[in-house]
Amino acid sequence: MNPPKKAVALISGGLDSMLAAKAVMEQGVHVEGINFFTGFCVEGHTHAIRKRDGDKPKRNNALWVAEQLGVKLHIIDIIEEYKQVLLNPKHGYGANLNPCLDCKIFMVNKAKQWILENGFDFIITGEVVGQRPMSQRKQLMPIVAAESGADDLLVRPLSAQNLPPTLPERMGWISREKLFDFSGRSRKPQMQLAANYGFTDYAQPAGGCCFLTDASYSQKLTDLWRFRGKRDYELDDIMLLKVGRHLRPRPHFKMIIAREDGESRFMSGYKSEFVSLNCASCRGPLVLIDGETSEEDLQLAAAILARYGQGREAETVEVTLRSRQGEERNITVKPLTPEQIPAEWFL
Amino acid sequence: MISDETAIPNSQGDSVLNLRRLLCPLPVIRTQDKIKTLRPGDRLTVQCTDPGVMHDIPAWCRINGHQVLDARQTGDEYVIVIQVHA
Numbered sequence: 001m002n003p004p005k006k007a008v009a010l011i012s013g014g015l016d017s018m019l020a021a022k023a024v025m026e027q028g029v030h031v032e033g034i035n036f037f038t039g040f041c042v043e044g045h046t047h048a049i050r051k052r053d054g055d056k057p058k059r060n061n062a063l064w065v066a067e068q069l070g071v072k073l074h075i076i077d078i079i080e081e082y083k084q085v086l087l088n089p090k091h092g093y094g095a096n097l098n099p100c101l102d103c104k105i106f107m108v109n110k111a112k113q114w115i116l117e118n119g120f121d122f123i124i125t126g127e128v129v130g131q132r133p134m135s136q137r138k139q140l141m142p143i144v145a146a147e148s149g150a151d152d153l154l155v156r157p158l159s160a161q162n163l164p165p166t167l168p169e170r171m172g173w174i175s176r177e178k179l180f181d182f183s184g185r186s187r188k189p190q191m192q193l194a195a196n197y198g199f200t201d202y203a204q205p206a207g208g209c210c211f212l213t214d215a216s217y218s219q220k221l222t223d224l225w226r227f228r229g230k231r232d233y234e235l236d237d238i239m240l241l242k243v244g245r246h247l248r249p250r251p252h253f254k255m256i257i258a259r260e261d262g263e264s265r266f267m268s269g270y271k272s273e274f275v276s277l278n279c280a281s282c283r284g285p286l287v288l289i290d291g292e293t294s295e296e297d298l299q300l301a302a303a304i305l306a307r308y309g310q311g312r313e314a315e316t317v318e319v320t321l322r323s324r325q326g327e328e329r330n331i332t333v334k335p336l337t338p339e340q341i342p343a344e345w346f347l
Numbered sequence: 348m349i350s351d352e353t354a355i356p357n358s359q360g361d362s363v364l365n366l367r368r369l370l371c372p373l374p375v376i377r378t379q380d381k382i383k384t385l386r387p388g389d390r391l392t393v394q395c396t397d398p399g400v401m402h403d404i405p406a407w408c409r410i411n412g413h414q415v416l417d418a419r420q421t422g423d424e425y426v427i428v429i430q431v432h433a
């Protein structure tokens with residue numbers, strides 16, 4: 001008897017990739033999962049940082065899906081390589097800074113390299129024809145297969161019957177009849193299939209799998225590039241865009257104001273890289289300053305910070321300024337009123 | 348970069364990985380990549396500050412067949428001891 005064929009499934013942590021992997025496992029194929037970490041993934045970071053999300057289970061959905069399926073999961077750090085995808089997407093962006101088509105091509109290409117290195121036979125994704133406006137239109141799905149180099153080793157079990165037969169189907173490694181013909185934005189077929197497989201608990205990501213689909217996050221990233229004068233980023237930049245209120249009161253500096261204790265704790269890890277401020281005479285959030293500031297700028301930043309502390313109604317508030325080297329000094333400011341903080345300052 | 352991960356073998360020859368200040372899933376990725384370089388039966392101790400590791404690293408170990416020998420919170424830190432599967 002021939003050994004079972006082996007496939008790697010791109011596991012995002014959502015329902016579709018879970019069902020796609022399961023559909024192929026049901027046909028006797030050995031499946032393992034692969035998950036790519038771009039740095040923009042919604043998983044992990046924010047609930048690790050924010051106490052507000054403390055009630056939610058701190059689970060990584062991709063790991064959880066792998067455990068439900070009983071498959072191994074390989075998590076791959078693609079933070080550095082992903083920069084080229086985000087900064088120069090050949091096929092452009094979606095509604096925000098999400099380069100979904102290039103992203104899919106990149107990830108499937110990485111999966112292709114992975115199967116070659118690890119002796120696997122084909123690749124599975126949870127894509128559904130017509131489900132997402134940008135990357136899952138029927139005419140675009142062959143582009144992912146072709147430009148990733150995966151060609152007909154790429155199987156989309158949920159929509160397979162709407163697409164040309166792939167090599168694993170033609171070779172009889174898997175039966176096309178046992179795959180599906182889902183299309184469009186309705187989630188009903190997936191929910192029905194989940195019920196058939198006995199999956200009752202699964203993540204339902206709204207919109208997309210990463211922060212790049214988020215309008216406000218994209219706006220902050222665009223601002224960062226404009227301010228730096230170049231389109232580039234480090235992991236720390238993209239993490240800091242996930243926390244705090246971001247205000248740019250002057251073109252040459254930005255304030256990141258913690259919204260709660262968890263964010264203050266997280267941001268305090270950056271005190272040696274940014275000038276920081278906190279209220280000395282009352283409780284208040286930690287502020288990091290991104291940019292070079294004059295004394296006048298620091299006075300303004302302190303007055304803004306005072307507005308977000310418990311001394312906002314006080315006549316004056318004492319604020320501690322801390323240099324990157326840890327030198328501290330206090331200044332006294334009058335808190336700004338909400339009317340004195342123009343809406344355009346908020347990113 | 349704020350990460351300061353380092354792998355230092357302790358006196359017994361087991362490895363210790365400093366993953367403090369990294370947020371999930373990076374501690375899982377660094378643990379996974381380190382384990383690839385270890386031999387069956389070796390022990391790896393990871394030191395983390397993201398509470399998410401208490402869920403994610405044991406989950407990753409379960410699906411990949413490694414054994415969690417100990418998982419403990421000490422102050423603001425989380426220390427997990429893993430034995431690489433045979």
Ligand code: SF4
Pocket residue numbers: 098099100101103104135208209210211212213
């Ligand atoms: S939502 Fe983000 S991770 Fe998902 S395909 Fe689009 S760019 Fe890639």
